Amino acid sequence: MVLALSILLVVTSVLMVLLVLLHKGKGSGLSDLFGGGISSSYGGSSVVERNLDRITIIAGGLWFVGVIALSLVLKK
Secondary structure, eight states, X not given: OHHHHHHHHHHHHHHHHHHHHHSOOSSSXXXXXXXXXTGGGTOSOOHHHXXXXXXXXXXXXXXXXXXXXXXXXXXX
8 A cells, every 4th residue: 555655656746747847937948848838929828728737736636645645554
């Protein structure tokens, strides 16, 4: 159980780093490499940005649940 939760934490941590780097920043960043700079001239948030926000929130929630679950398992 500890191994599975540890793997979940590593995977969600790497996913969170990648997702945060893909978000549109105030300057040029990694998101511009994948076409994020193109949508900045249109104003507002596009469907891609909203989906990226949702995926980031879900990954963050999974990470949080994994941290709590691992702490409860290791506490026993």
